[in-house]
Amino acid sequence: MHAVTSGQAPEQAHETVSHKIAFIGGGNMAQALIGGLLAQQFKAADITVSEPVEALHDTLRELGVKVTTDNQQAVHDARVVVLAVKPQVMALVLEPLRDQFKNQLIISIAAGVTISTLSRLLGNYPRIVRAMPNTPALIQTGASGLYATAAVETADRALATTVLQAAGLVLWVEQEQQLDAVTAVSGSGPAYFFYLMEAMIQAGQDMGLTEAQSKALTLQTALGAAKMAVNSPHSPAQLRKNVTSPNGTTQAAIEAMDATQVNVHIQQALQAAATRSAELAIALEHSSATVK
Numbered sequence: 001m002h003a004v005t006s007g008q009a010p011e012q013a014h015e016t017v018s019h020k021i022a023f024i025g026g027g028n029m030a031q032a033l034i035g036g037l038l039a040q041q042f043k044a045a046d047i048t049v050s051e052p053v054e055a056l057h058d059t060l061r062e063l064g065v066k067v068t069t070d071n072q073q074a075v076h077d078a079r080v081v082v083l084a085v086k087p088q089v090m091a092l093v094l095e096p097l098r099d100q101f102k103n104q105l106i107i108s109i110a111a112g113v114t115i116s117t118l119s120r121l122l123g124n125y126p127r128i129v130r131a132m133p134n135t136p137a138l139i140q141t142g143a144s145g146l147y148a149t150a151a152v153e154t155a156d157r158a159l160a161t162t163v164l165q166a167a168g169l170v171l172w173v174e175q176e177q178q179l180d181a182v183t184a185v186s187g188s189g190p191a192y193f194f195y196l197m198e199a200m201i202q203a204g205q206d207m208g209l210t211e212a213q214s215k216a217l218t219l220q221t222a223l224g225a226a227k228m229a230v231n232s233p234h235s236p237a238q239l240r241k242n243v244t245s246p247n248g249t250t251q252a253a254i255e256a257m258d259a260t261q262v263n264v265h266i267q268q269a270l271q272a273a274a275t276r277s278a279e280l281a282i283a284l285e286h287s288s289a290t291v292k
């Protein structure tokens with residue numbers, strides 16, 4: 001795997017790039033990525049979002065971007081097209097766009113939709129990068145896994161890196177299958193931490209704290225633990241041991257987690273996410289319509 005951390009993008013990315021970006025689908029993940037782009041060097045006037053749900057238009061317009069319901073119009077002048085619709089509707093979305101791509105780099109962020117499926121749906125259009133970002137993109141602390149076939153040129157890889165780097169960490173994988181693992185770890189990952197936060201906030205309340213108190217303590221602890229894990233030379237395992245005094249309170253908590261094999265359940269949960277990603281890939285491989 002090749003990691004490209006956030007910060008200065010490769011030099012090629014800044015050559016003759018107009019940065020005109022079209023998003024097909026303007027939901028949660030598109031909005032998160034747009035938030036990251038706007039916080040970096042990208043101009044709102046260069047971003048067009050095609051989104052059929054009128055209720056989302058005001059939210060999108062507040063970001064300053066152009067909003068349309070016409071996918072063909074959105075992709076027409078774009079240099080980069082981000083496919084940000086659900087995997088299940090990708091075939092329906094791409095069918096009318098099949099002949100619209102001439103000079104655009106396509107970045108698909110849809111879980112489980114393979115390059116071969118995208119390429120087939122687009123009449124063998126070659127300039128496709130798959131990316132798996134996550135919602136902290138909104139605050140430029142996202143993490144994205146990227147994959148492209150060997151046919152995709154360096155300049156297009158650099159451009160994809162530039163776009164996703166606006167959202168945070170970029171990491172290229174060498175095999176497309178690894179995107180299933182990326183999806184399980186970081187694509188879906190924010191949800192697992194929110195799930196843990198929900199449980200901790202509830203536990204604090206059950207033990208006598210107010211909701212506000214428990215929430216404040218839980219969120220600050222999550223922030224502190226994440227910052228320590230990112231900045232410390234020690235592994236997460238060592239940092240955990242540092243909190244765990246012999247026969248103390250943390251040991252009691254960890255023993256309770258080990259007794260019910262919480263770690264095994266977490267591994268099984270991530271495996272389920274990766275399996276679902278692979279299932280979507282298989283279901284969509286020969287599809288020309290919607291898939292469950």
Ligand SMILES: NC(=O)C1=CN([C@@H]2O[C@H](COP(=O)(O)OP(=O)(O)OC[C@H]3O[C@@H](n4cnc5c(N)ncnc54)[C@H](OP(=O)(O)O)[C@@H]3O)[C@@H](O)[C@H]2O)C=CC1
Nearest residue numbers: 024025026027028029030084085086087109110111133134
């Ligand atoms: N949410 C996340 O954390 C992440 C999501 N992803 C991927 O991003 C993609 C989008 O996910 P997310 O943003 O959560 O989904 P959302 O449902 O929030 O956004 C997708 C939007 O696309 C709209 N849409 C449906 N059909 C079309 C069409 N024909 N043309 C244009 N837009 C259309 C949807 O409208 P409607 O509601 O009417 O269908 C919806 O508003 C998915 O493929 C997902 O796998 C990747 C990484 C993380």
Ligand SMILES: O=C(O)[C@@H]1CCC=N1
Nearest residue numbers: 110111183187188189
């Ligand atoms: O849940 C999903 O399918 C999408 C992909 C990764 C995060 N959300």
